[in-house]
Amino acid sequence: MAEFRLPALNRVFIAGNLTRDPELRYTASGVPVANFRIASNRWYRSPDGERREDVCYVNIVAWQRLAELVGERLRKGSAVLIEGEMQSRQWETEGGARRTVVEIRAFRVQFLNRMDESRTDQSHGSEGLDEEESIVQVDDLVDDLPF
Amino acid sequence: MADLRLPSLNFVQLTGRLTRDPEMRYTPSGVAVATFGIAVNRYYKDSSGESREETSFFTIVAWQKLAERVAELAHKGSSVLVEGRLHSRTWESSDGQRHSVIEIHAQRLQMLSKAEGDREYAPPPPEREAFDEPVDDEMPF
Structure with a gap:
């Protein structure tokens, strides 16, 4: 007889850099949703002592206020720290094949770039923001929409 | 101004149930690799306040000692806590299309299901129930 229930941990x-500009859309009911892809690098030593690099590419989905800020502040190359949950979605190709997409639903994004001197547009990067403002999070996960 | 590098940060923690028995393979150099799928449930309230459940599916890859232990102890339906790293790879299907796949490479696994009556299992003392995968990677410098 089970004494404990399985904790729901996810x-x-x-951390990584955006591989392209984020896409900001609005659902039919007007909810903002942003999608972007990041590359997260890892360096390690192979058994023969050589330094190797391994890159993980993953899609990030952000909702509501977080999505809007992502759309405003992030561009290809921006550095971010993402905190979120893993989710998978299934879809069908035109040929009827089933595919699964694994992505991260972000509830906290920290914009890591300080001012990018090559840009004249000051809305990029987080120069002028104090530490607290460079972190954006969704506080109320209860309102999270499924898709 | 602080001169920092972007941290190499990639950490996942999940609990779920195996959707199939672990599959054990060996690489050409003899390294054990075990692969299994897990179903992870998410409970939330939708915009009208109704309780909902949503399931996501992920592939977990375990290596070496961790692979051997999970193949031995886990089976379809087992509950597990996985800690590890996200890993993406691309593969090409027979029609030449490139596909991207994300898997979780386990660094630590905790078997949360107690054994069924018909399996021989001597419960180890709690501090040994989580087996740690030796972390081979170093800080870059």
Whole structure:
């Protein structure tokens, strides 16, 4: 007889750079949703002592206020720290094949770039923001929409 | 101004149930690799306040000692806590299309299901129930 229920644990922390500009859309009911892809690098030593690099590419989905800020502040190359949950979605190709997409639903994004001097547009990067403002999070996970 | 590098940060923690028995393979150099799928449930309230459940499916890859232990102890339906790293790879299907796949490479696994009556299992003392995968990677410098 089970004494405990399985704890519902799902948390991911990942840092990386955007591989392209984020896409900001609005659902039929007007909810903002942003999608972007990041590359997260890892360096390690192979058994023969050589330094190797391994890159993980993953899609990030952000909702509501977080999505809007992502759309405003992030561009290809931006550095971010993402905190969120893993989710998978299934879809069908035109040929009827089933595919699964694994992605991260972000509830916290920290914009890591300080001012990018090559840009004249000051809305990029987080120069001028204090530490607290460079972190954006969704406080109320209860309102999270499924898709 | 602080001169920092972007941290190499990639950490996942999940609990779920195996959707199939672990599959054990060996690489050409003899390294044990076990692969299994897990179903992870998410409970939330939708915009009208109704309780909902949503299931996501992930592939977990375990290596070496961790692979051997999970193949031995876990089976379809087992509950597990996985800690590890996200890993993406691309593969090409027979029609030449490139596909991207994300898997979780386990660094630590905790078997949360107690054994069924018909399996021989001597419960180890709690501090040994989580087996740690030796972390081979170093800080870059």
